[in-house]
Amino acid sequence: MDFTYTVLIPLIPLFMFLFLGLNYKRIKEPISGYIGTGGLLLTALISFYTAFQYFFNYGKVDGVYQKIYAYNTVWINFTETLHIDMGIMLDPISAVMLIVVPLISLMVHLYSIGYMHKEPGFTRFYAYLSLFTFSMLGLVLATNLFQTYIFWELVGVSSYLLIGYYFEKPSAILAAKKAFIVTRFADFGFLIGILIISYVAKTFDFKILTNLDFINNLKMQAGMFMGLSVVTVALILIFIGGAGKSAMFPLHIWLPDAMEGPTPVSALIHAATMVVAGVFLVARLFPMFYFFDDGFALHIVAWVGAFTTLFAAIIAITQYDIKRVLAFSTMSQIGYMMLALGVSGYGGQEGLGFMAGMFHLFTHAMFKALLFLGAGAIIHAVHSNYMQDMGGLRKHLPITHITFLIAALAISGIPPFAGFFSKDDILAAAFEHNFPVFIIGYIVAGMTAFYMFRLYFRIFWWNNPEYKHKPHEAPATMTIALIILALMTIGSGFIPFSDFVSPDNIPFNSHIDWNLAGASIGIGLFGIIAAWIFYKKEKDLSQRFRFAFGNVYKWAYNKFYIDEIYFFITKTIIFKYISAPFAWFDKQVVDGTMNGVGNGTVWISSRIKRLQSGKVQDYAMFFISGVLFIIMIIWLSVNY
C-alpha cells in the first residue's frame, strides 16, 4: 500500500491557512467558515481513511504494527546518520491521533460558524484554526524528533495567536504572552534534550530511536551524568518540554489563563489536542523512557502526573469560572494520562498503562471537547463565564443539557460512557505497578466526579434566576457538533483499544477487572451524590463547608498561590537582583563605551573638518607641500 497521499493531510490545512490568511479582507463572514470547514472535512476524510487502512489492512505485518514511512525526505544533512527529515510516519499512536485531531478540529470548525457569528476577524479566526490543525497534524505524523520540535513550536505559535484572538483585550494579550513564554521556557529543555540525544545517539529518527537493539547498544555507549545515563537526563529534559505543553505542575500556570481565548479554541487546543502533545511525546519515545536506568525518567513522569492530577482536581473544586473549572479538569485528566504512561510496563499485558494512557487521551479528547463546546453554548446563551450568573438552564438549553450530562458522566467514569473504560484501565495499570499512585488516582476519580457534577448541578439545576435576556438554545451548527461529540463519547469506550495500541505494537487482550471497576464506579457515584446533595437546590451547605475548611479553601481558591510564587521569583528576585544590575552594566558600561567612541569621532571631526576650505589654492598648497616633503625624504635617504 502506497501511503504517499498522506502528505495531503497536513498540506490541506496549510493551504487553507495561506488562502484564508492572505485573503482575509476579501472573504466575508460565513464564506470563510464554510471554506475552512470544507477543507478540514476533506482532511478528516483522508485521515480517517488512512487510519482505517492502517489498522485493518496494511499496518500489521506478522501480528506487529509497523512504523510505516509514508513519505520522508532529507531536509538538512549533517552527517551520514544525523539529518533532519521531513516526512509522514504512520504507527498506531499517530493513527489514533489521525482520528482525534481532525475529528475534534472538524467539530470545532463547524461549531465556530455559529459561535463566532458577527465577531470581527472571523476569517482570521479560521485561518488560525487551519494553521493550528496543520501544525498539530505535522507534530503527530513527524518521522523524527526534530520535525516534532519544529511543529511543536508551530503549535505553540498558533496557540499564542488564538489565545490572543481578542487582541484589544489586555487580559487576552497577557494570557497569550504568558502561555507562549511559559511553554517556550519549557521547550528550551526539550531542545537541549534533543541536542543531547543527537550527540549521543547520532540520529533523530524515531524508527531507530525506539528500536530495542539500538537502545541496548546505546545503553552501553552512553556516558553517565550525576549517576544517571546521559540519555535519561535528555529524556527528563524532553519531558520538561512535554510538561510545559501539557500543563504539568509546576509549568501549568498558563493553562487557566489561556481560557481568555474564544471557547472553541479552548475546546480544540487547550483541552483536546495541543495539551496532550506532551503525553504523545512521552508515548512516542516510550521505549527509551522505559529502558534507560530502569525507567527512572518514567517514574518522574508518573509522579509528576500523579501530583498534577491531585493538585488540579483540588483547585477545580473551588473555582467559579466554568471555563477555569474545565481548564483545571483538563490538567487533572492530562495528569492521569501521564500517570498511566508512567506506570506502564513494556510488552504484552504489562503495556496496559501505555494503552490506557492513549485510550484516555482519545476518550478525553471527545468528552472534554464536548464539555468545552457545551460551556461555550452556555456562555453564548448567558453571556457570562461565572456560575453565579447561571442556574436552572436545563429548561432553556435542552440539547446542551443532555450532551453536557453525557460528557460529565463520561469524565466521572460511569459506564457505559467512554471515560469509564479508559479510566478503569489506568487505575488497573496503576494498581498493579505503583500502589501509591493508584491511591492518588482513585481519590482523584471521586473528586473529578464531584467537581464535574458541582458544575453540572450549579449550571443546570440550583435555582431559577431571572435572566435579562431569556437564554435560548444555540444555532444548529453548534448543536450538531455537540450531538456528534456526544455520540462519540457514548460509543468510543467500546473500542477494543488494546487491539490497536501497545508499547511494543503487538496487540494484546485486556479485560475489565470488575472488582476494581466496581470500586471506581463506586467512588464516581459517591462524588456525584455528594455534588447532588450540595448543589441540587440552592442552599448554604457549600458555604458552610467552605468556612469549615478555612485557609485550605482559600489556598485552593487562589490556586495555591503558584502564580504569586512565579511573580515573586521573576519580578522580585530575577528582575530586581539579576536583571536590573545587568541592565545597569549594559546601559552604563557597554553602551557608554560605544557612545564614547562615537562622540569622540564626532568631536575630532568637528575640529578637522575646517581643512576642507573650499579654496582650490589651499588644496594645491597641501598637495605641493606633500610632494616636496616626499621628495625631501627621498633625497635625504639617497644621499645619507
Add this chain to the structure above:
Amino acid sequence: MISGVSIYEILTVSTIIFFIGVYGFVTRKNLIAMLMSIELILNSAALNFVVINKYLFPEHLGGAIFSIFIIAVAAAETALALAIIINLYRLIMSLKTDDTETMKF
C-alpha cells in the same frame, strides 16, 4: 644645440618658470591670474621636453612633438577654463577666489 648655453642653464630657467607658476597659482586672488599661472607650469614642462630632446637625443623628434601636443591640449584646456570662468562671472559678478569658496564643509 645653442652655442654657449648648456642644458643646466635652460633647465634652471624652466624650473624657475615652473615655480613662478606654482607660486602664482597658490597666491593669486584672481581666477584669470591663476589660469595664467597654470599656463606657466605647462610651458615649463613643454620647455623641458624640447630641451632634453635637443640636448640628449638630437636624432629623435619625440620630445618636440610632445611639446606641440602639450601646447594644443593647453589651448583647449584654457578655452574650457575661460568658458567656466565667464559663466561663473555671469553668475556672481566676481572673479575673486574668496567669492568662490562655497564648496566646503
